[in-house]
Amino acid sequence: MIHPTAIVDSSARLADDVEVGPFSVIGPDVEIGAGSVVGPHVVVKGPTRLGERNRIFQFASVGEDCQDKKYAGEPTRLEVGDDNVIREGVTLHRGTVQDRGVTSIGSRNLLMAYAHVGHDCVIGDDCILANQATLGGHVTLGNHAILGGLSAVHQFCHVGTHAMCGGGSIVTKDIPAYLMVNGNPAQAHGLNLVGLKRRGFSREALKALAEAYKVVYRQGQTLEQALETLTARYADMPEVEVFIASLRNSTRGITR
Known part of the structure; x- marks a missing residue:
């Protein structure tokens, strides 16, 4: 052998x-x-x-x-x-x-x-x-994370579970769970919906995650305000709790 x-x-x-x-x-x-x-x-x-x-x-x-x-x-x-x-x-x-x-x-x-x-x-x-x-x-990568070709992740960054980074992207901040990012510097482009569907996420979970994404990225709230909203609204949704934890545990700021 x-x-x-x-x-x-x-x-x-x-x-x-x-x-x-x-x-x-x-x-x-x-x-x-x-x-x-x-x-x-x-x-x-x-x-x-x-x-x-x-x-x-x-x-x-x-x-x-x-x-x-x-x-x-x-x-x-x-x-x-x-x-x-x-x-x-x-x-x-x-x-x-x-x-x-x-x-x-x-x-x-x-x-x-x-x-x-x-x-x-x-x-x-x-x-x-x-x-x-x-x-x-x-660098820390959560489960099921995907990094496209020629992408680079800066020291001490966290890439959340089920997140996807497009090819050639330069990641200098933390990527929350479930997100899809791309660019230099990397910017958020919504949820990794294709990946989540392939991995069997329910319609209910996908809907809740889409709403949670909008709270953070579309409503003009600070991160602290968004975390308060999400914690009050989705305390009993495990998938959203993972998203909340990735936001709360960020040390380099989140990719916006």
Whole structure:
């Protein structure tokens, strides 16, 4: 299962059925779970843990030292869940001790060619980063978030669950849950209705979210006023509560 030209450190822990392609390098303190496939010319550097059934394509760099100038060789980590697809040339960097010390990627994510995940990022489950999408350090992506090709997310920004960012966008503020944004700088263009319908949101939930969006983006209220309105009106609607939480937890201001 391991090609004779591959280099696998004796301390690396690979499940018995892990495949490693030609000329790949698996360093010390790396763990790779069952059913995973590491293609040719891949570098995996530890401390890194990869779960089960992950597939890594050629020329990807997984678990490398971060590009933060403060980084001084501390033993930070990369942790990746299960069933992720990491395409050609993707770069995934470990964390820094100035933050969490770990970069975390969930399960069932698709990271297309040349996407970059910077240090201390947190990516949820079922996300898509299209070709050359770039996350600066300390970025958080909620579940089911989608970033279009060539988009870039500034350090410390949060992208909410089910949000979608159009190709080529420059994200400098937090994107609330469910939104669709586009442009440089990115601006809100309504809800990600197509994505929400595909994921089975009810008509009642979609109607409530559309009304909640209008409260924040169409009625001229301050964010504090809008939060008061939403909290009073939708206290018993779980989908809107997620939207409210993403607004309330924003630290960089929301994309307008």
